[in-house]
Amino acid sequence: MTRAYNFSPGPAALPETVLRQAQADMLEFGDAGASIVEISHRGPEFLELARQAEADLRNLIEIPDDYAVLFPAGGATTQQALIALNFAAAGQRVDYVVSGHWGRTALKQLVSVDVNVAASGEADGFRTIPARESWRLSKDAAYVHVTANETIHGVEFRPAWGQVPPDTGDVPLFADFSSSIASEPIEVSKYGLIYAGAQKNLGPVGISVVIVRRDLLERAGQPRADIFDYRSQLKGESMLNTPPTWNWYLLGQTVRWMIDEGGTAEFDRRSDVKSTLLYGAIDGSGGFYRNEVAPEVRSRMNVPFFLPDAALDGAFLSGAREAGLIGLKGHRVLGGMRASIYNAMPVEGVQALVDYMQEFQKRHG
Amino acid sequence: MTRAYNFSPGPAALPETVLRQAQADMLEFGDAGASIVEISHRGPEFLELARQAEADLRNLIEIPDDYAVLFPAGGATTQQALIALNFAAAGQRVDYVVSGHWGRTALKQLVSVDVNVAASGEADGFRTIPARESWRLSKDAAYVHVTANETIHGVEFRPAWGQVPPDTGDVPLFADFSSSIASEPIEVSKYGLIYAGAQKNLGPVGISVVIVRRDLLERAGQPRADIFDYRSQLKGESMLNTPPTWNWYLLGQTVRWMIDEGGTAEFDRRSDVKSTLLYGAIDGSGGFYRNEVAPEVRSRMNVPFFLPDAALDGAFLSGAREAGLIGLKGHRVLGGMRASIYNAMPVEGVQALVDYMQEFQKRHG
Numbered sequence: 001m002t003r004a005y006n007f008s009p010g011p012a013a014l015p016e017t018v019l020r021q022a023q024a025d026m027l028e029f030g031d032a033g034a035s036i037v038e039i040s041h042r043g044p045e046f047l048e049l050a051r052q053a054e055a056d057l058r059n060l061i062e063i064p065d066d067y068a069v070l071f072p073a074g075g076a077t078t079q080q081a082l083i084a085l086n087f088a089a090a091g092q093r094v095d096y097v098v099s100g101h102w103g104r105t106a107l108k109q110l111v112s113v114d115v116n117v118a119a120s121g122e123a124d125g126f127r128t129i130p131a132r133e134s135w136r137l138s139k140d141a142a143y144v145h146v147t148a149n150e151t152i153h154g155v156e157f158r159p160a161w162g163q164v165p166p167d168t169g170d171v172p173l174f175a176d177f178s179s180s181i182a183s184e185p186i187e188v189s190k191y192g193l194i195y196a197g198a199q200k201n202l203g204p205v206g207i208s209v210v211i212v213r214r215d216l217l218e219r220a221g222q223p224r225a226d227i228f229d230y231r232s233q234l235k236g237e238s239m240l241n242t243p244p245t246w247n248w249y250l251l252g253q254t255v256r257w258m259i260d261e262g263g264t265a266e267f268d269r270r271s272d273v274k275s276t277l278l279y280g281a282i283d284g285s286g287g288f289y290r291n292e293v294a295p296e297v298r299s300r301m302n303v304p305f306f307l308p309d310a311a312l313d314g315a316f317l318s319g320a321r322e323a324g325l326i327g328l329k330g331h332r333v334l335g336g337m338r339a340s341i342y343n344a345m346p347v348e349g350v351q352a353l354v355d356y357m358q359e360f361q362k363r364h365g
Numbered sequence: 366m367t368r369a370y371n372f373s374p375g376p377a378a379l380p381e382t383v384l385r386q387a388q389a390d391m392l393e394f395g396d397a398g399a400s401i402v403e404i405s406h407r408g409p410e411f412l413e414l415a416r417q418a419e420a421d422l423r424n425l426i427e428i429p430d431d432y433a434v435l436f437p438a439g440g441a442t443t444q445q446a447l448i449a450l451n452f453a454a455a456g457q458r459v460d461y462v463v464s465g466h467w468g469r470t471a472l473k474q475l476v477s478v479d480v481n482v483a484a485s486g487e488a489d490g491f492r493t494i495p496a497r498e499s500w501r502l503s504k505d506a507a508y509v510h511v512t513a514n515e516t517i518h519g520v521e522f523r524p525a526w527g528q529v530p531p532d533t534g535d536v537p538l539f540a541d542f543s544s545s546i547a548s549e550p551i552e553v554s555k556y557g558l559i560y561a562g563a564q565k566n567l568g569p570v571g572i573s574v575v576i577v578r579r580d581l582l583e584r585a586g587q588p589r590a591d592i593f594d595y596r597s598q599l600k601g602e603s604m605l606n607t608p609p610t611w612n613w614y615l616l617g618q619t620v621r622w623m624i625d626e627g628g629t630a631e632f633d634r635r636s637d638v639k640s641t642l643l644y645g646a647i648d649g650s651g652g653f654y655r656n657e658v659a660p661e662v663r664s665r666m667n668v669p670f671f672l673p674d675a676a677l678d679g680a681f682l683s684g685a686r687e688a689g690l691i692g693l694k695g696h697r698v699l700g701g702m703r704a705s706i707y708n709a710m711p712v713e714g715v716q717a718l719v720d721y722m723q724e725f726q727k728r729h730g
Contacts, residue, residue: 206609244571
């Protein structure tokens with residue numbers, strides 16, 4: 001089949017212009033005499049590319065100078081392990097607010113700290129985020145950890161929920177922004193640390209971004225391998241060992257594309273248009289389609305929804321594929337369907353999905 | 366410039382047929398309706414690709430069934446940290462044989478074990494590997510760690526040195542094979558664990574391979590994040606979180622190419638031809654070019670060499686580039702030149718380098 005609208009949660013759709021550039025650079029990168037995959041991370045071509053990627057990311061996200069940026073290999077889950085090692089003393093209290101699957105996964109990465117689950121939406125099936133007033137925060141916590149957007153449960157901190165980001169006083173707020181970074185402006189200075197796997201809005205899987213207030217790097221943390229030390233990584237410009245060069249390159253291309261498209265303000269606008277369109281179709285289906293998340297925390301990036309009968313799921317998915325719509329199968333934790341509509345998904349793609357949903361309902365409703 | 370012969374140490378040259386396939390799959394992967402970079406790691410296309418990559422790697426390296434294979438994100442240095450966490454108890458003795466820069470780097474990843482440097486070539490500038498008889502091994506060590514080939518110092522365990530792999534009795538031998546895996550047949554059953562970053566012989570940077578005897582996974586190790594637990598990774602088929610799918614794909618393509626070319630026996634033969642040609646040119650230059658590594662441990666993968674005067678280095682490198690030879694600048698630790706001649710480097714490339722070296726010597730000798 002030709003290129004479909006891809007609603008995968010990550011790896012996810014990338015801008016076609018970025019893919020065409022990657023295709024062009026696959027045999028020869030500029031004047032380097034080799035593929036972008038083959039050139040040295042210490043050579044002038046890659047060093048310039050890495051410098052530009054950081055400058056563009058700082059521009060796109062409006063990262064203040066007193067924040068450092070790291071580009072570690074691998075995904076966000078590794079950072080979930082490293083933040084505790086880098087910023088909490090052994091046995092120190094850390095506060096976690098769990099609003100879905102990935103918040104729960106973060107807890108599994110903690111081994112030598114005193115974990116306080118300050119709030120959790122689990123009893124409610126992660127359909128809400130507990131109100132800020134109900135959080136049982138610790139005064140001496142090393143940090144408070146939240147998940148800005150939950151990719152599987154489709155739950156996101158939105159202004160309708162309350163003040164975003166939530167106020168945590170003197171305790172720095174650490175946030176997993178894997179699936180919503182760059183979808184709207186972020187007030188970086190309100191956070192101590194922001195991290196994200198790249199594979200949703202920032203490009204390909206295999207590289208992450210860590211944005212950290214520099215003074216926090218003075219904390220001793222716990223004994224850890226040099227490769228797990230954020231200070232060493234910063235000193236080594238994220239090249240303590242060979243970094244995932246191609247993934248870094250594609251991240252840079254994707255960030256550049258977002259700037260060219262109008263930046264986070266424009267993607268904020270598009271995310272509103274796309275998510276309003278899709279939730280409108282679900283809510284206007286007379287109950288045929290269901291999204292069970294409380295309206296004030298509905299994610300603009302990941303929209304899980306259910307058909308009236310799971311027996312229809314197979315027909316929905318195969319019909320979608322025929323209509324040029326892929327990646328809609330829900331995560332096995334929830335079942336049903338899920339449409340991930342990151343920055344690279346055009347409004348036309350969401351419109352095509354909505355048209356298909358209405359047609360499917362007519363046939364099976 | 367057009368595609369040159371690329372002697373980079375990693376990221377390194379890849380087979381052009383693999384790059385052309387990657388180019389073809391960059392917009393649409395088979396019938397998936399999306400780029401290879403965009404498809405889900407849980408979808409049928411990727412699961413089949415991952416299964417095939419493991420089957421092919423098992424075939425290429427002749428990995429016995431009682432060994433598990435993991436495909437972790439990131440590089441070999443991360444595995445250097447994880448092997449201690451997974452296989453040594455807190456405070457337990459671990460034995461390290463240091464034969465170059467990466468062996469020394471491995472030591473920096475150890476925090477809560479009792480490290481015994483059983484032997485080191487450092488006093489000798491890493492130009493030799495201490496004889497097996499001189500190693501001060503510990504009876505109760507969790508493992509003995511060696512670096513099969515040192516990428517920077519150009520030192521490799523070769524049969525002329527002694528028995529390879531060295532006998533470590535009942536203590537399992539762990540080996541970093543990053544820069545020599547698949548360059549010749551390996552007796553996997555002689556090792557407890559083999560690990561390698563992919564970016565030399567196995568494909569692109571950003572993914573590693575860990576080959577581990579299954580019974581060793583029963584060891585408790587030390588408290589660690591779930592994402593750092595090899596048992597969890599094995600149970601999750603190296604997909605506890607989103608794996609670096611494109612890197613995994615390209616690794617699979619590269620392994621398939623090696624099988625098609627004749628497997629490790631053929632690359633063993635080619636490595637002999639290539640390294641004999643290059644060391645022959647160095648040794649036959651009447652002292653103009655120098656390689657200082659003891660002949661019995663000279664690497665067949667990475668050949669560092671020096672010109673009579675470092676003031677000639679710039680002219681050598683720029684002339685090489687004009688002759689279509691790139692990536693020859695030595696690592697800053699050693700200076701001088703280095704030619705990395707992994708499996709994807711054809712004999713013709715080494716011949717072109719040797720021709721250039723002789724021509725350069727005529728002009729400057």
